[in-house]
Structure formats: C-alpha cells, structure tokens
C-alpha cells in the first residue's frame with residue numbers, strides 16, 4: 001500500500017508559528033506592525049520610531065525616541081575594517097554580495113556575537129540598523145569612483161542616508177519619500193528572508209548569521225531582487241508606447257513580470273497605494289512624466305490581461321531610480337530597512353524557540369547496494385539504527 005502524503009510545495013498556506021511583530025491580512029489588504037496600520041505609520045512617523053516599535057512592541061515616547069536617535073547617530077560611522085572588506089569585493093560583484101560580506105565581517109568582529117540574550121541581540125540590531133546606510137551608500141559611491149562621505153549627526157536617518165549616498169543634503173520631498181519606503185519595506189511576517197532568519201536562529205546560531213542568511217534569501221528576484229528587476233524591465237520597454245508589443249512577447253515567452261504578483265496578497269499589495277503616492281510626489285518633483293506614463297501603462301495593461309496586481313517593488317523601484325540610486329543598489333536599500341523586521345523576528349524566535357526542521361517525502365531510487373560490497377560484521381555490530389541529522 002502506498003502512503004499518501006500531502007506536500008505543501010513552497011510551504012504555501014502553511015502556518016508555522018505565531019508572531020506578534022506584524023499581521024498581514026490579504027482579505028482586507030491590510031498590514032499591521034505591532035497592531036498599527038503601516039499606512040498610518042508611514043504618514044506620521046520617522047523610520048527610527050518604526051524600528052523602535054518593531055523591536056520594543058510600542059512606539060517610543062519623545063524621551064525614548066530622543067535616546068534611541070542619539071544612539072543611532074553615534075553609531076553611523078563605517079568601521080575601518082568593514083570599509084577595507086568592502087574595498088576587497090570586486091566592483092562587478094552584486095552589491096548584495098558586498099552587504100552580505102560587510103554584515104558578516106561586522107559579526108565576526110563583535111566579541112558579543114555569541115551572546116544570544118535579548119539585551120545583546122537588541123544592541124546588535126540597533127548597531128546594524130545604524131551602520132547599514134554607511135555600507136550601502138559607500139558601496140554605491142566606490143562603484144562611481146567617489147570617496148566615502150562621513151555621516152552627519154544633525155540629519156535624521158533618511159536625510160543622512162541620502163547625504164552619505166550622494167554627498168548633498170536631500171530635498172525634503174525626496175527625504176520624505178525615502179522615509180516612507182523604509183517604513184513600508186521594514187516588515188512583512190514570514191516572508192522568505194525572515195523565515196530564513198528564523199530557521200537559522202532556531203539552531204541557536206547568532207544574530208549576524210541569521211541576518212547574513214536573510215540577505216542571501218532577499219537577493220533573489222522572486223523576493224527583494226524584484227525592485228531592481230522592475231527597472232531592468234522599464235529599461236527594456238523604453239517608453240509607454242512599447243508596452244503592448246513588449247507584453248505580447250513577454251507573456252508568449254511565459255516570463256514573470258517583475259513587480260507584480262504576491263504569494264499572500266491576491267487582490268493587491270496593501271503597501272502599494274502609500275508607495276505610489278510617494279512616487280507621485282517624486283514624479284512631480286523631478287518632472288518625470290515619461291517614467292510615470294510607462295509605469296501607468298504597464299500596470300493597467302498587465303492587470304487587465306492577467307488580473308495580477310503590483311507589489312511594493314513596482315512603485316519603489318522607479319522611486320529609487322528617480323532619487324538617483326543605481327539600480328543594483330535597490331535591494332541593499334531593502335536590506336537596510338528589513339534588518340529591523342528580521343531582527344525583531346530573530347529576537348522573537350529566540351525567546352520561544354523550537355528547532356525548525358520539517359519533513360520530506362523521499363522520491364529517489366529504491367534502496368540499492370554497491371556491487372561487491374560485503375558488510376564488515378564487526379563494524380556493524382551495535383551500530384545505531386538511524387543516524388541523527
């Protein structure tokens with residue numbers, strides 16, 4: 001008799017654990033961080049306050065925020081050894097490889113790396129949050145043949161990030177849109193990279209290992225890599241008039257159109273309207289009507305043909321492009337934001353841990369044997385039935 005096992009490919013529809021960090025409700029198109037709708041957070045809060053909320057479960061009081069911000073500003077400088085490590089990575093490597101390497105070295109240099117207590121993990125999370133902008137900004141600059149720009153303690157997180165990337169104080173419209181993108185990217189329950197971080201944490205490995213693994217998972221075009229893939233598609237299409245014929249070919253070739261579709265949201269991504277509104281302010285600011293026409297035409301054509309809606313990467317890719325970021329830097333920007341959600345989940349997983357180890361159904365060859373092999377009777381005596389692993 002053959003056993004019937006139901007395989008949940010891609011763990012689709014499987015509920016693995018509880019989380020108090022965020023709630024995604026595809027039915028109502030809503031996303032709550034610790035109970036707060038993300039749209040309300042994006043409209044009212046600096047990213048620093050949202051990071052605090054994700055880690056501590058409550059928005060900071062003015063005093064708590066001031067203390068947290070002071071700590072973040074004091075930790076922004078790129079460490080010399082991390083700068084040297086970044087310089088060793090070939091310029092034609094993907095920036096995600098640079099960020100993965102930089103975070104790995106930061107972990108290897110932290111004497112408290114093996115301390116998985118909540119206090120130690122919170123301290124590490126806050127340091128990574130403060131230092132990632134310097135890593136991302138410096139990598140983009142060195143690719144452009146530019147020098148490192150030192151952080152400025154008189155600027156907030158978003159203003160300072162843009163300052164370090166471009167060496168100019170950002171226009172308030174740009175800093176506001178950037179702040180919105182950081183808040184929207186920060187957290188999204190058990191997505192692939194967060195789940196990766198939780199799997200690694202479940203083995204009681206350290207926080208840095210979990211973040212490095214999450215960066216690897218985020219790199220793929222089905223996850224974080226989609227924001228840069230959107231820009232590649234825009235470059236391929238060129239302008240709004242080419243959308244129709246381009247889509248005919250792409251769909252005939254069964255290509256995935258990047259920036260559309262979502263494993264959880266089937267009627268539209270809850271974060272898109274907020275990011276699209278931020279993109280609109282940038283389109284106005286930069287007078288980017290051609291890009292806006294291409295954006296709108298591809299969206300309406302694709303939605304009418306396939307009924308598949310844009311996800312957050314669709315408006316954020318063009319937004320980062322207008323701000324002046326290189327396309328390859330888009331996914332590292334996502335890392336700088338999502339590190340807050342990842343680390344909130346790492347802390348949650350560690351506090352209520354169970355090793356994550358699913359089962360598999362074997363469908364390889366039946367048991368077979370090496371020709372001529374004769375078992376050594378002595379060596380097999382007392383051998384345990386099954387090896388652990």
Ligand SMILES: CC(C)(COP(=O)(O)OP(=O)(O)OC[C@H]1O[C@@H](n2cnc3c(N)ncnc32)[C@H](O)[C@@H]1OP(=O)(O)O)[C@@H](O)C(=O)NCCC(=O)NCCS
Nearest residue numbers: 221222223226255256257258259260261262263308311313
């Ligand atoms: C995100 C994504 C991986 C979700 O995948 P999923 O839940 O596994 O859904 P599936 O890939 O099974 O898609 C279901 C159907 O819709 C189609 N589809 C989904 N997204 C599509 C897209 N972006 N372009 C074209 N077709 C798409 C699939 O081809 C599939 O069609 P089929 O039933 O004829 O085979 C998928 O939508 C995708 O690849 N999107 C593009 C990448 C992207 O933007 N990722 C960022 C996510 S936030």
